[in-house]
Amino acid sequence: MLRGIGGSSGNLRIPALPQGDVLQEPVESVNQADLASQSSVSEVPPSVNAQEGSVETPKIKPDTKTTITESTTSKQQSSTEEPMKNGTAYSASDLKKENVDHNRTMVFEVGRTLLRLISPDKKQILLEKHLKDVASCIQGVKNSEHFGFICREPNVDSYIGYVFKCENESFVDDVVNAISQAFRTTSELQRREQRAVSSCDHCPMQWYQRLCYAIEGLNDKQAQFLIFRRLEGLPEEDQEMLMAKFSSVDTTSVREQNMFLMMLLREAQSSTSNVESAENSDDTREEMRPRSSTVGTSNGETIKREMSLVVPKTRPMMNIFYKVGNTPKTPTVGTNQDPHLSGSWRQAIFNRVVSPNTSMAGRGCSPNMEPTKREKSELRALWRKAINQQVLLIRMEKQNAILKARQEEATMKRIKLEYDEIGACVREVMEVWELLVSKESRMSSKCDPQMLLQAIRQGVPRSKRGEVWQFLAEQFCYRQPPFDTTNFPNYHVPYADLLRRLTSHQHSILIDLGRTFPNHAYFSSPLGPGQLALFNLLKAYSLLDPEVGYCQGLSFIAGVLLLHLSVTTTPTLDSLELTGAPFKHPGSSTTTTTTTSPFHHALGYWS
Amino acid sequence: MVEPIFDYQFRLILIGDSTVGKSSLLKYFTDGKFAELSDPTVGVDFFARLIEVKDGCRIKLQLWDTAGQERFRSITKSYYRNSVGALLVYDICNRASFEHIPLWMMEAKRHIEPHRPVFALVGCKLDLANSSNRREVSLEEARAFAEQNGLHHVETSAKSGVNVEDAFRLVTQEVYGRIQTGEYKVEDGWDGIKTGFQRPGGLDFNLIEAEPAKSTCC
Numbered sequence: 072m073l074r075g076i077g078g079s080s081g082n083l084r085i086p087a088l089p090q091g092d093v094l095q096e097p098v099e100s101v102n103q104a105d106l107a108s109q110s111s112v113s114e115v116p117p118s119v120n121a122q123e124g125s126v127e128t129p130k131i132k133p134d135t136k137t138t139i140t141e142s143t144t145s146k147q148q149s150s151t152e153e154p155m156k157n158g159t160a161y162s163a164s165d166l167k168k169e170n171v172d173h174n175r176t177m178v179f180e181v182g183r184t185l186l187r188l189i190s191p192d193k194k195q196i197l198l199e200k201h202l203k204d205v206a207s208c209i210q211g212v213k214n215s216e217h218f219g220f221i222c223r224e225p226n227v228d229s230y231i232g233y234v235f236k237c238e239n240e241s242f243v244d245d246v247v248n249a250i251s252q253a254f255r256t257t258s259e260l261q262r263r264e265q266r267a268v269s270s271c272d273h274c275p276m277q278w279y280q281r282l283c284y285a286i287e288g289l290n291d292k293q294a295q296f297l298i299f300r301r302l303e304g305l306p307e308e309d310q311e312m313l314m315a316k317f318s319s320v321d322t323t324s325v326r327e328q329n330m331f332l333m334m335l336l337r338e339a340q341s342s343t344s345n346v347e348s349a350e351n352s353d354d355t356r357e358e359m360r361p362r363s364s365t366v367g368t369s370n371g372e373t374i375k376r377e378m379s380l381v382v383p384k385t386r387p388m389m390n391i392f393y394k395v396g397n398t399p400k401t402p403t404v405g406t407n408q409d410p411h412l413s414g415s416w417r418q419a420i421f422n423r424v425v426s427p428n429t430s431m432a433g434r435g436c437s438p439n440m441e442p443t444k445r446e447k448s449e450l451r452a453l454w455r456k457a458i459n460q461q462v463l464l465i466r467m468e469k470q471n472a473i474l475k476a477r478q479e480e481a482t483m484k485r486i487k488l489e490y491d492e493i494g495a496c497v498r499e500v501m502e503v504w505e506l507l508v509s510k511e512s513r514m515s516s517k518c519d520p521q522m523l524l525q526a527i528r529q530g531v532p533r534s535k536r537g538e539v540w541q542f543l544a545e546q547f548c549y550r551q552p553p554f555d556t557t558n559f560p561n562y563h564v565p566y567a568d569l570l571r572r573l574t575s576h577q578h579s580i581l582i583d584l585g586r587t588f589p590n591h592a593y594f595s596s597p598l599g600p601g602q603l604a605l606f607n608l609l610k611a612y613s614l615l616d617p618e619v620g621y622c623q624g625l626s627f628i629a630g631v632l633l634l635h636l637s638v639t640t641t642p643t644l645d646s647l648e649l650t651g652a653p654f655k656h657p658g659s660s661t662t663t664t665t666t667t668s669p670f671h672h673a674l675g676y677w678s
Numbered sequence: 679m680v681e682p683i684f685d686y687q688f689r690l691i692l693i694g695d696s697t698v699g700k701s702s703l704l705k706y707f708t709d710g711k712f713a714e715l716s717d718p719t720v721g722v723d724f725f726a727r728l729i730e731v732k733d734g735c736r737i738k739l740q741l742w743d744t745a746g747q748e749r750f751r752s753i754t755k756s757y758y759r760n761s762v763g764a765l766l767v768y769d770i771c772n773r774a775s776f777e778h779i780p781l782w783m784m785e786a787k788r789h790i791e792p793h794r795p796v797f798a799l800v801g802c803k804l805d806l807a808n809s810s811n812r813r814e815v816s817l818e819e820a821r822a823f824a825e826q827n828g829l830h831h832v833e834t835s836a837k838s839g840v841n842v843e844d845a846f847r848l849v850t851q852e853v854y855g856r857i858q859t860g861e862y863k864v865e866d867g868w869d870g871i872k873t874g875f876q877r878p879g880g881l882d883f884n885l886i887e888a889e890p891a892k893s894t895c896c
Binding site: 259583622623626 | 696697715716717718719720721745747749750810811812
């Protein structure tokens with residue numbers, strides 16, 4: 072039910088939530104300063120069955136890359152679905168988890184300005200909140216494995232409480248600590264900024280004024296020195312512009328030069344001053360609201376945000392209606408233009424088909440508007456038509472989605488293979504490999520080692536690498552005695568199940584995600600698809616091979632594998648087996664090198 | 679006489695938790711560059727740089743960068759023995775990394791025995807601590823710890839380059855000082871300190887000859 076609304080919400084990602092995982096409870100008028108409300112929130116029973124795993128970021132780092140590096144995940148294995156007790160205006164049944172099976176291991180990222188809930192499985196951001204909108208965050212008192220935060224919705228004029236259940240208390244501690252640390256940092260910055268505003272330090276005219284005072288009474292040489300010193304404090308573009316203008320003047324008199332400089336400065340500063348004073352008023356207005364700092368935004372963004380707060384005030388009610396998945400008590404305005412239309416979605420479909428362009432008023436709740444009564448059979452036919460069309464529409468949408476997914480996959484594949492090679496290999500080699508890797512040769516278990524060696528020496532074309540490596544891994548396995556799985560209790564656990572578990576190495580893995588091929592397009596975006604895929608693979612491996620777990624350097628091997636092979640197309644153990652099997656050499660003992668050596672061989676051959 | 683490229687070679691090791699900035703510190707010191715993103719060190723890495731101490735003596739620093747991850751402890755251990763100095767690196771914005779310093783120090787002491795290594799406590803990411811107020815380890819606290827244990831302390835930024843040079847210079851100077859007082863000697867089978875003179879079998883002779891010559895010129 073929540074799915075269809077994806078597009079309707081502005082910056083809220085919730086509708087994209089799989090099966091309405093995060094329950095939201097509108098909390099009325101929660102104010103940050105209102106301590107009473109904070110405590111009351113903590114007592115809200117964990118009825119809200121949001122769940123996910125938690126995760127924490129012990130360190131709060133700048134948004135760019137760091138956020139990833141320092142978060143950890145956890146997941147919650149079983150979540151209870153208690154009905155809402157604090158029932159506000161909706162029932163929890165709508166938000167029931169549809170799919171108990173899906174992976175609930177989530178990454179909860181606490182950044183410097185953002186809170187994000189990411190599903191490494193779906194590689195989606197499920198929830199994204201600005202810290203400045205968060206009013207309070209608290210751990211459950213009676214149910215300490217829960218935590219929640221209350222967040223102002225920029226589009227809806229209200230607050231929503233999000234409650235999460237974590238696997239255990241320690242995760243909650245971490246999360247709450249991380250968030251409160253983020254609060255402190257944010258408020259510190261905010262205070263600094265406020266101070267700056269009150270003294271109007273950054274007002275350019277003020278700056279100019281002070282410079283005037285400062286150079287008063289100095290001799291020309293000193294004055295010029297001082298002006299240049301102060302100039303260095305200006306933004307670079309301004310400096311450049313001023314210096315360009317200044318260099319065009321040809322006078323040798325220092326006094327004249329100074330006068331000209333001051334004139335330029337006055338021009339430049341007064342022009343920016345108007346803009347800034349306008350922004351200042353925006354700032355102060357915003358400061359009236361709880362927790363809406365101007366932290367971390369440039370002046371331009373301040374205005375934009377202000378706009379987004381003021382202008383679309385009408386729409387937001389819709390979002391909450393959709394999110395809650397219940398009919399609103401009050402008629403909403405905005406996207407839903409017909410206030411009389413309070414019927415079901417069925418009626419909406421019906422109306423759309425029957426009278427696509429005419430006014431929809433009158434259906435349902437106001438029957439007296441109906442001009443003519445239709446025959447029963449006629450209605451039936453219309454209904455059939457409506458249903459058929461709807462079915463067709465859905466089918467087409469599905470097809471489109473498939474098509475789009477295919478295209479995306481193709482581009483992704485292309486992106487993955489975009490890397491520099493030391494030496495390209497000849498075209499003919501392609502055919503050799505095609506022959507080798509082809510089904511027939513695979514069937515006849517063993518391949519001639521000499522021929523293989525010969526082929527390897529000529530190199531493997533990059534588009535074939537994934538396939539060839541898989542082939543080589545198979546060949547390797549044929550030559551080895553059957554693999555002893557005694558030390559690998561999870562050897563037969565499917566990949567998808569491994570992903571649902573937690574690894575003790577998550578922290579180290581997450582730290583290294585941002586440091587693995589950071590310049591490659593596939594891995595460059597923080598907690599993007601590439602990094603999450605890497606995270607999944609490394610996590611699975613650490614569970615599969617408890618002796619090695621995660622070891623720095625493994626991420627590069629896994630990264631290379633991911634560039635050439637896909638995990639998703641072979642959701643079984645296959646893909647993992649490829650990475651896993653070679654690692655799981657019987658001789659693999661303590662050190663990294665031996666653990667991965669067989670695979671190194673494979674890599675070594677072609678390079 | 680052929681002028682040697684360097685008079686002494688000291689071997690220093692950098693230790694500390696993962697991601698505190700050991701590699702970045704070294705990169706700045708040897709390269710003068712800062713990389714926004716750096717690869718995790720796998721096992722150990724190696725750098726070298728020539729610097730001059732106060733009296734003009736040229737010292738080649740052989741710098742061993744180690745992996746901070748626990749898993750590599752067994753590998754990095756073997757690099758302690760041949761080091762004369764250790765830089766204990768922590769992240770000013772990461773409290774835990776500072777709290778682990780005593781452990782690192784103990785480990786280094788234990789493995790460098792019987793030699794008494796020169797330690798320096800080096801805080802990294804000063805730029806981050808200052809620019810966004812993320813400091814988690816106060817200067818006073820680190821100072822106090824350093825004094826208590828007789829270490830040098832310095833806060834650095836590999837991004838801006840603040841104090842990076844100082845950190846290494848402090849250790850080098852101290853090692854050099856200890857050579858002059860006779861505490862450290864060039865020993866066979868120990869690579870902590872080596873001389874740059876390539877005269878076979880004449881190590882002691884060189885030492886004696888080189889030093890008076892130095893002291894007269896100052």
